[in-house]
Amino acid sequence: MKIAIQGIGxxxxxxxxxxxxxxALLSGVSNRSSVHLSNCGEPLDLSxxxxxxxxxxxxxxxxxxxxxxxxxxxxxxxxxxxxxDAGVLAEGPQxxxxxxxxxxxxxxxxxxxxxxxFINDGDICASPTYFANSVHNSAAAYISIMLGAxxxxxxxxxxxxxxxxxxxxxxLWLAEGRVDRVLFGAVDELSELIGYAWYRQRGRADHSxxxxxxxxxxSAIPGEGAAFLLLSRQEEVQGGYCLIDHVTTGRFLxxxxxxxxxxxxxxxxxxxxxxxxxxxxxxxxxNIACFTPLYGSMPAGPAFDLAVASLMLKEGKxxxxxGGSECDFPAQVVPGGSSLEGxxxxxxxLSDDDGYGLVNLTQL
Amino acid sequence: MTSRPVAITGMxxxxxxxxxxxxxxxxMFRGTRxxxxxxxxxxxxxxxxxxxxxxxxxxxxxxxxxxxxxxxxAKEALADAGLDQDFLNTLRxxxxxxxxxxxxxxxxxxxxxxxxxSAPGMAPLERILRxxxxxxIAREFGFSGPCQTIVNACSSGTDAVGxxxxxxRTGACDIALAGGADELGRITxxxxxxxxxxxxxxxxxxxxxxxxxxxxxxxxxLVLESEQVRKLRKKKARSFVLGYGSACxxxxxxxxxxxxxxxxxxxxxxxxxxxxxxxSIAFVxxxxxxxxxxxxxxxxxLAEVLPGxxxxxxxxxxxxxxxxxxxxxAVFTVACxxxxxxxxxxxxxxxxxxxxxxxxxxxxxxxxxxxxSESLAFGGNNSVLIFGTAGGE
Amino acid sequence: xxxxxxxxxxxxxxxxxxELAPEDIDDSAPLFGEGLGLDSLDAVELVVIIQxxxxxxxxxxxxxxSAFQSIEALAAYIDRRLAAA
Numbered sequence: 001m002k003i004a005i006q007g008i009g010x011x012x013x014x015x016x017x018x019x020x021x022x023x024a025l026l027s028g029v030s031n032r033s034s035v036h037l038s039n040c041g042e043p044l045d046l047s048x049x050x051x052x053x054x055x056x057x058x059x060x061x062x063x064x065x066x067x068x069x070x071x072x073x074x075x076x077x078x079x080x081x082x083x084x085d086a087g088v089l090a091e092g093p094q095x096x097x098x099x100x101x102x103x104x105x106x107x108x109x110x111x112x113x114x115x116x117x118f119i120n121d122g123d124i125c126a127s128p129t130y131f132a133n134s135v136h137n138s139a140a141a142y143i144s145i146m147l148g149a150x151x152x153x154x155x156x157x158x159x160x161x162x163x164x165x166x167x168x169x170x171x172l173w174l175a176e177g178r179v180d181r182v183l184f185g186a187v188d189e190l191s192e193l194i195g196y197a198w199y200r201q202r203g204r205a206d207h208s209x210x211x212x213x214x215x216x217x218x219s220a221i222p223g224e225g226a227a228f229l230l231l232s233r234q235e236e237v238q239g240g241y242c243l244i245d246h247v248t249t250g251r252f253l254x255x256x257x258x259x260x261x262x263x264x265x266x267x268x269x270x271x272x273x274x275x276x277x278x279x280x281x282x283x284x285x286x287n288i289a290c291f292t293p294l295y296g297s298m299p300a301g302p303a304f305d306l307a308v309a310s311l312m313l314k315e316g317k318x319x320x321x322x323g324g325s326e327c328d329f330p331a332q333v334v335p336g337g338s339s340l341e342g343x344x345x346x347x348x349x350l351s352d353d354d355g356y357g358l359v360n361l362t363q364l
Numbered sequence: 365m366t367s368r369p370v371a372i373t374g375m376x377x378x379x380x381x382x383x384x385x386x387x388x389x390x391x392m393f394r395g396t397r398x399x400x401x402x403x404x405x406x407x408x409x410x411x412x413x414x415x416x417x418x419x420x421x422x423x424x425x426x427x428x429x430x431x432x433x434x435x436x437x438a439k440e441a442l443a444d445a446g447l448d449q450d451f452l453n454t455l456r457x458x459x460x461x462x463x464x465x466x467x468x469x470x471x472x473x474x475x476x477x478x479x480x481x482s483a484p485g486m487a488p489l490e491r492i493l494r495x496x497x498x499x500x501i502a503r504e505f506g507f508s509g510p511c512q513t514i515v516n517a518c519s520s521g522t523d524a525v526g527x528x529x530x531x532x533r534t535g536a537c538d539i540a541l542a543g544g545a546d547e548l549g550r551i552t553x554x555x556x557x558x559x560x561x562x563x564x565x566x567x568x569x570x571x572x573x574x575x576x577x578x579x580x581x582x583x584x585x586l587v588l589e590s591e592q593v594r595k596l597r598k599k600k601a602r603s604f605v606l607g608y609g610s611a612c613x614x615x616x617x618x619x620x621x622x623x624x625x626x627x628x629x630x631x632x633x634x635x636x637x638x639x640x641x642x643x644s645i646a647f648v649x650x651x652x653x654x655x656x657x658x659x660x661x662x663x664x665x666l667a668e669v670l671p672g673x674x675x676x677x678x679x680x681x682x683x684x685x686x687x688x689x690x691x692x693x694a695v696f697t698v699a700c701x702x703x704x705x706x707x708x709x710x711x712x713x714x715x716x717x718x719x720x721x722x723x724x725x726x727x728x729x730x731x732x733x734x735x736x737s738e739s740l741a742f743g744g745n746n747s748v749l750i751f752g753t754a755g756g757e
Numbered sequence: 758x759x760x761x762x763x764x765x766x767x768x769x770x771x772x773x774x775x776e777l778a779p780e781d782i783d784d785s786a787p788l789f790g791e792g793l794g795l796d797s798l799d800a801v802e803l804v805v806i807i808q809x810x811x812x813x814x815x816x817x818x819x820x821x822x823s824a825f826q827s828i829e830a831l832a833a834y835i836d837r838r839l840a841a842a
Binding site: 038039040041093099105106108111112114115116118119122123124126127128131132133134135136137138140141142144145147148149150151152153154155156157158159161165166168169172175176178193194196197200201249250251252353355 | 367407408409410464467468469470472474475476478479481482483485486489490493496498499502503507508509510511512513514515516517523527530531534536551554555556557558559560610611612613614615616617618625626629633741742743744745
Binding site: 062063066067117121124125126127128129132 | 772773774775776794798799801802805808809814
């Protein structure tokens, strides 16, 4: 079985929707913003690629959003954008739609708001609404409620391998015939405490822009956002972006793992110094591209790579890697505008404990 | 589309009822339980709610208690399956674990220090970041198969077993360790009290005077094994996963759908996996949290879909162990099938005319080889597993 | 400011009913279902709100249910509890 990607919904540092993402791919530029850290010794604005959710108002009445937190808003917006992009928004309740969400960090903003509620006013004043929103599957729940999606729903948290791991579940559900479609999405939120943790672990970047294809440099900029794909079995749909051929996860990947030597490998390398060499070691003589500078470093990142791969395969040509002019990997950075006719594109993600996820995509 | 039964060749668990499966079963059949206000943490809430802690269990300092509970159960399950490290090294082994706490990047000390402007150290968060419950087990044994942590609130453990069975069926791995783990901490404790669904006294699932749940903590794991590996080592199955189904209520963040439509769909899907005859179900291990809403919806659905089938909740013995609940109840369901008996639904005394039925009130023997276990979760997830001892032999 | 006015302002802020002004809320309209459109999760949040802002503990939903009929009923309940304290 192969899976067809019918629709894409993205929100991140580059903007909202496929058109904004495409524009950023052409210009190589995203909107830099920051996360304010009130307590790092002294207040600090940490450079970041933030997402904003105002377009959700087009899909969900403001009144119905009143207790939905930022994490779930990101997820809802990604979901609606994917359905809109696929042209199926008007279809009404979705009985045969599965929902699979991947998130590395979950709803950390509302989680810490819940902690604040009892730290400030005593255990008896803990907010039940914040607690209910802080569960990892809250975004999946809101999506199912708003869409009337009564099929199976699952949320996966495997840090940097959340996306390929969750995608395997979406694949299985379609292969087993449990559902006719899966709304697959990855969401990560950059709350203040995650920003602080980032700063404590990684410090300030040593370069003003992300240069993920240079080893030994710390250039990662934290990101947030949502990337959603509407998935169907290939034989049941027409049109769409591209096909997912295989999803593989495991540990201890060795060089030479690509199915065809000339395929384009999109790397999840995101400027974290400790990860650069691991990616570089696997890419010898490969054709590579990397788009993390457009959305930032986050566990949900590989889902954005799948969205970029989909767009490239649909248009039949490559986009240039932002920051790709600086590269010390033993590989060939593919320039923008190269033909992808008949080619395969693969998205590779590595975790910091020798794990990997590999997704192979081809043209329709 | 029917799906092949998947063999269960090993099981393990740890919870307030016991530090392993045999002890837990024995204490349930003795009808004992001992919930008490938490010993592992303090709350300034004026009411001290009883909970079910795994009191003898001490986690290593570098690991989240949740992940340590899961690892403890995984070791028992692998030993029970007779799988040693040398043999496991030759196989592709997957790990699938349900949890709620195991993936939450939240720590109260860290948060308090940050808010009080003292730039907290990273040790608490770093412990969380290296404690992903599925990854911890995979790392401990050097497994290289699929590795997934499922965070579907209270149905996580059930969903983990259901997904891992699919991995075995599709050949994604030869062996899968599947289950759930959740520790009990202050954040969860305070949250459930805030929702007004915690009982101030011992929980009373399905009773007219039920006031809510008691929280608990647990780890529970099952070894699922492919037919090829089982033939190779001539290993008899303890039981089989015959079916799995799940459906979302799409109704409310915390309240179950009043008509139970999602639960009915999940039961129907699980039965259809192997064309299981509803009349063959010997008993139902219900979710039975003891909250007014859950028990009402659940019994009404059971009365409609599986009328007359004996049911019980084991949460009166373990407390509600959240992400581990579905896994520990799966383990108990299989162990009860082997024993031909289910323990009394402890805490039940007074029938509620509002409910669709009453649970078993004493240890009860049954004939039959098939049983069903179900979980309902925040977010509206309903998940169902069906087990059978004679399934695939 | 009387209890009813205070209560309306608190509900608008703490339950995120920002599209409403205090004068939009009818004193006798039901808080749940029709009327303000609150649900079971708001009901438990309301218990915490009453605790936090008025120092009054509502032990369970049985007790809450009669108090939570309307702004009028809830204000009367709060005044009664405060007078008894």
